[in-house]
Amino acid sequence: MALPKVGSIGEYIREQRQQAKISLRQLAAAAGVSNPYLSQIERGLRKPSAEILNQIAKGLHISAQALYVQAGLIEDRETPSDVVTAIRADTHLTERQRQVLIDIYESFRKEKRAGDEQTSQNAHPRSDSVADDEQSLPEELRAALEPYAASTGNGTVNQETKEG
């Protein structure tokens, strides 16, 4: 049934291995997996688990993410915005906090775009056409955030926020 449709990952591993000029058995030993299994992985007959994938990545001295992307386990275009990505990847926030933070960030971006239109004679034609009036731009939010930012009393942001 679930036969080899995982070819790309295997091919990729084999490419990387041959490029490193090491034998299948050598890589198998370096990665801590058996040679027959690695053989089957490279030919797309088996679908390796994440753990095996990680060990193979180490054996190949390549980033594990490269393998995961090849295996389709990570969206390659997982970068709509660096800030959004970072927020989504933050393990110390709740789901709700993430949503709120992202929404605030996007409303900030809109605000800034609106402000930039006055200084820039060339407006960006938004072919995407997000419904402008549908967006609930939080006026109350903005009104509340301004005094909040002022009330923090730090004209210069404290740049050391280290934690253990």
Added chain:
Amino acid sequence: MALPKVGSIGEYIREQRQQAKISLRQLAAAAGVSNPYLSQIERGLRKPSAEILNQIAKGLHISAQALYVQAGLIEDRETPSDVVTAIRADTHLTERQRQVLIDIYESFRKEKRAGDEQTSQNAHPRSDSVADDEQSLPEELRAALEPYAASTGNGTVNQETKEG
């Protein structure tokens, strides 16, 4: 090695799920895995494959990398997703906006740390009031975020995850 010592990943998934306030079955359906299996994963009795992990990440609306890091499948330094760094590096924000975002982010972190101290005792939450059980936010911030967060329940305006 009968029992795999993968407890942390399961605990992390359970934490994220409870913070998102969805049931085990709901997440299982959203992730496309069976509920008993998800239950076993959360309790560390089973070691999910990368594919399952990826689906769970989607169901939780978190980055797959976050899960892989927790599972020990990716080195921490491979994910440079630091929210503060990303905000500071964003050229599409004004300095003021950056500062406010960072402040909000840090207050969220503090908030969650305070809330995490009692996550183990999670009674059955009645879903009649969504924004009632939130913790202590700065007054002005909370007053502004409450109605705003309520509107972000399901229909996000700009970007929505396409599922289907």
Added chain:
DNA sequence: CCACTCTGCTTGCAATTGCAAACGAAATGG
């Protein structure tokens, strides 16, 4: 020619994944 070593591949088999079905507990309602 035969022994040795390297290459990758095929074959069973134990262990594990992942799921369908079913179970007890707690809440809602007739």
Added chain:
DNA sequence: CCATTTCGTTTGCAATTGCAAGCAGAGTGG
């Protein structure tokens, strides 16, 4: 009180992972 729903969990089972053992071919050299 009992039916119903929802919650997380337990129980068997098919399918798969991953490995030890063994196979065939290509060098190398005594």
